[in-house]
Amino acid sequence: xxxxxxxxxxxxxxxxxxxxxxxxxxxxxxxxxxxxxxxxxxxxxxxxxxxxxxxxxxxxxxxxxxxxxxxxxxxxxxxxxxxxxxxxxxxxxxxxxxxxxxxxxxxxxxxx
Amino acid sequence: xxxxxxxxxxxxxxxxxxxxxxxxxxxxxxxxxxxxxxxxxxxxxxxxxxxxxxxxxxxxxxxxxxxxxxxxxxxxxxxxxxxxxxxxxxxxxxxxxxxxxxxxxxxxxxxxx
Numbered sequence: 001x002x003x004x005x006x007x008x009x010x011x012x013x014x015x016x017x018x019x020x021x022x023x024x025x026x027x028x029x030x031x032x033x034x035x036x037x038x039x040x041x042x043x044x045x046x047x048x049x050x051x052x053x054x055x056x057x058x059x060x061x062x063x064x065x066x067x068x069x070x071x072x073x074x075x076x077x078x079x080x081x082x083x084x085x086x087x088x089x090x091x092x093x094x095x096x097x098x099x100x101x102x103x104x105x106x107x108x109x110x111x112x
Numbered sequence: 113x114x115x116x117x118x119x120x121x122x123x124x125x126x127x128x129x130x131x132x133x134x135x136x137x138x139x140x141x142x143x144x145x146x147x148x149x150x151x152x153x154x155x156x157x158x159x160x161x162x163x164x165x166x167x168x169x170x171x172x173x174x175x176x177x178x179x180x181x182x183x184x185x186x187x188x189x190x191x192x193x194x195x196x197x198x199x200x201x202x203x204x205x206x207x208x209x210x211x212x213x214x215x216x217x218x219x220x221x222x223x224x225x
Binding site for chain 2: 099
């Protein structure tokens, strides 16, 4: 059962451009939505997260936009840099479950 | 703060053989997770421990996979017998609480031939 659907599967962006990755969820009980970044040979690392009581959260060049009615959220990377090249996973969790359900991942490549 | 330690980093075995993976979580993290990450896919939860008790093992193929967490610290995940489709990276993670994020280990890449 795929509870979090992520798109696109891969994305190529020019240096300085905006990278946008989208996720949609099914379970309305989810109330915590993080994004993880994974470099080759490493485990995923928490990048930024949001709760549904806000529509946007920004940390540096990374922004999460959240649309509760559409059950969608997205990651925006402004001024994308080659060092941002990695695989990005969205995830979701519900209170009390203490576990994350991950999307399928997006392989992001930033061309110099 | 030391990260989540996993070993071995790589393992190649033949189908029907057995294999075990080890995980040492961050000190003080009560919750420990084992995830399976097949190439090109997102991590899938296999089992979740709270201290040394199992919270969720609903997606663990119990006919071949087993896991334990002794004394609420280290954990081992075992596969016996392995199948070709078990080829994946096995990630261990720990957390204080999910909203503070998981800390993942670097994983064990298993290849079953």
